[in-house]
Amino acid sequence: MTSFWAEAAEPQWTASPLREPLRCEVAVVGGGFTGLASAYHLARAGVDVGLFEARELVSGASGQNGGQVLLGWPRDLTSLAHEWGDLVAEALWTLSRRAVARVAQLIDEEDIRCQWRQTGHVDAATTSQEVDALQAEREWLIQHGHQTAVWWSADAMRQRLGTPYYRGGLFDEQAWAFHPRQYGWGLALAARRHGARLFSHTPIIRVVQHPGPTYELVTGSGFSIQAKHVLWATNGYLPPGAHWLRGRIVPVYSAQIAVQLAEPSALPLDLPTVSDTSPEYHYFSRVGPDLVIFGGRLETHARRQGDFSPLEDQWRQLFPTVGSVRVTHRWAGRIALSQDFMPHIVQWAPGCWFAGGYTGHGAALSTEFGAIMATLATGGHVPGEVETLLKLPWRPLRFRRHWRPGARATIGDGRHAPLVRATIRV
DSSP states (O other): OBOHHHHTOOOSSOOBOOOSOEEEEEEEEOOSHHHHHHHHHHHHTTOOEEEEOSSSTTOSGGGTSOOEEOSSOSSOHHHHHHHHOHHHHHHHHHHHHHHHHHHHHHHHHTTOOSOOEEOOEEEEESSHHHHHHHHHHHHHHHHTTOOOEEEEEHHHHHHHHSOSOOSEEEEESSOEEOOHHHHHHHHHHHHHHTTOEEESSOOEEEEEEETTTEEEEEETTSOEEEEEEEEEOOTTSOOTTOGGGTTTEEEEEEEEEEEEESSGGGSOTTOOEEEEOSTTOOEEEEEETTEEEEEEOOOHHHHHTTOOHHHHHHHHHHOTTSOOEEEEEEEEEEEEEETTSOOEEEEEETTEEEEEOOTTOHHHHHHHHHHHHHHHHTTOOOOHHHHHHHHSOOOOOSSGGGHHHHHHHHHHHOTTTTTOOOOOOO
16 A cells, blocks of 8 residues: 555655654654644744654654645534534634644745645535535524635536535635645654754653653653653554543544546546545545545455455446546555544643544644644643633543444444534545
8 A cells, every 4th residue: 555645755854763862841742743833833932842753754644644724623613603602613713714824824934845725625415414514504604704615506516526426515715735745744844944853763652750740751762751841743643641532532544545537637627625424435636637536434354455446436436427547546544533523632731732633634723733732832822712622621432442333333324414524534
């Protein structure tokens, strides 16, 4: 299984493993978007920061996701307003807008070459229930002064997307796409330029809290890291000893293929990025004149055997008239599904924070969460929208031993709409 993104983005620099004991003010664990954004903002503020990744930098979901940079959250705003009120939903919407703007600002200021482009995005409905949910979402946005979303009928979807599969969709022109691995490597190089120390192949296997408090992190090679603050940016790779997370978050996998069209005009050349909440959770986007990235759910046994034929069958069902294609790449990535379908930032212990649970919606939010954790570690002021996020409860699953089967069932049947529309895009 080879990721299209990995093959198309060679790093300009490779981080080395930690080979000696180290002291720093802030230790960041995890070399994806969240960790790299934390290290970048801390280094820019003059903080002595070290980042430690168990594998290669940007090798997890950050470097393998669908490349869709979207406004919003895994759950509909109507769902958030129903549970916590309009003010909370408004605050979270504002925070998601800031997240997309921050990604754009970083790309511009640090000259990150990552094929950044405005594509627009469609949330696609496969059932009448989904049509109702998306139209309710549009009404909420309009009522609260956000009128960027446009309704596309079934006919419009067929013309704009080249598939008869959908009954309608909500199109937002304020959506972007990028090459996720190039973005991640650009962020790593920027953090390094500003003074962050980045280490790959340095797994953290044990954490000890000492009076002060200070923290001692022990690596797989036995070296010790002393830090005043620890920021966990591991998402689907749970920190050692964080048993409280196991009832709130679970790693799951999503699969992707790169499809080369024999005839580029077989699909609209201005295809936006697309996601749906069908049982297979499809998402797709055009990444070149004749290439489409297509993702969705793949059963565990098929993924373990390297059998992507079910995903290829799903492509053919969605695009029956496209004709001849060639699948050039196949890969699967681990993401973190949050129990409440919402990402969170939580304080694990004094000076110790965790961010994750992006539930397939982390391309922009992960960068923002990294910046937020950097601010929290230095005692800086966070805006009201962030305070709202931090106050959201993150309740554990009531019957933890049923979590994994339950998670598979939820992903598999797609019946949690309209209150929850968690779209998996990694």
